[in-house]
Amino acid sequence: MDLLFEDTGYFDLTTYGLRIGDKKGVMSFSPKAEIVLCGADEVEKILKKLNIKHTFFKNNGDRVMAKETILECKGDAASLHKAWKISQNIFEYMSGIATYTNTLIKSAKAINPSISVSTTRKNFPGAKELMLKAVMCGGGAPHRLGLYDSVLIFEQHLNFFNAKEELEQGFKELKHNFIERKIAVEVESFEQASYFASLGADILQCEKMDFKTLKSCVGLKQKHPTLLLSATGGINEKNIAGFAACGVDFIVTSSPYHAKPLDIKVTIKETN
Structure with a gap:
């Protein structure tokens, strides 16, 4: 998919109509609040396609404070306006996922430093690459x-x-x-977990279990020491600490894909 053409089409009616396309300008991006940045690679491809000179001050995965400059661009107004909104959208959506993922990980690791957080394949169709990249920028991994x-x-x-x-x-x-390959089985009860552990399952994916049942399933590791267990189903920033405290090896969640886009301020000014 051509992300740039999707937004700009064949020409920018407003910039063309105002006769400002040839004027020189500078454009900068900065977050309104602290974020974990993602989307720099995708934005850079757009800038290069439009022959816009640019300098990145932050990289994917960096923690960026409010009002810190992420990127500065210089070029003609026509090119800057073409790059503006699509670049802003990429930063806002991908950084939203990355920041949310990082929040989940910090909450889980505060309880269990060795735990990992993974995301499901319930991403929006057509956006898997961008969503997974954002998760990984936030410190997560694809499940x-x-x-x-x-x-x-x-x-x-x-x-x-x-x-x-x-x-x-x-x-x-x-x-x-x-x-x-490791063989994983989704289970919904202790009885199911015990049965599949006895058959030789390598991973038990514990679906929507209460904490008491989940802890009982984790107890199966005493008899099956190589067994790995994950918790999944309805896990978000409000309850992840409770699941981490149950002793699972990793947590699987879709919630980062629903993270709210973050506010990235864009300033465009004329230069001499």
Whole structure:
């Protein structure tokens, strides 16, 4: 997708109509509050495409204080106005996700320094690359990129087995066929968790469990020391600390994808 053309189309009616396109100007970007920056690479591609001279003072993943300058650009008014809004949108949305992700991680690690926070594949279709990059700028990691990079058994898979013996044979074949992969299973109760741990699951993804049940599932590590457990389902900045305190190895959440875009102030002025 051509992000620049999506916003500018064939020409800028306002700048053209005002006859200011050839005038020289300077444009700067700065946050209105503290942020974790993301989107610098995408914005730079736009600036280069428009032949705008630019200087970045901050990089992806940097913590930027309120009113600190992220970027300064110099060029003709026509080019600056084309770059303005799409660049601002990229910074605001991607930095919003990165900052929210970083907040989650700090809350979780304050309870368990060794825990990690990952995001699901419930990203907005067509925006996966940008959203995942923002998560990683905030210190998070992708849980699954898609169906092709990991093995995760859901109830929707289990519904195709009519008998326990058939399921157990299928599970055995899965582990054999993908011997280099960890086998993860989504579970919703302690009974399910115990059963799949006994079958040799490598990871139990504990879905929407209360803290008491989740702690019981974590207790399975005593019998299965290599077992990994994650908590998922409805986890956000308000409750992540409680899930981290249950002793899980990592947390899986979609909430960063719904983070509010942050305010990035853009100033454009004429220069001599």
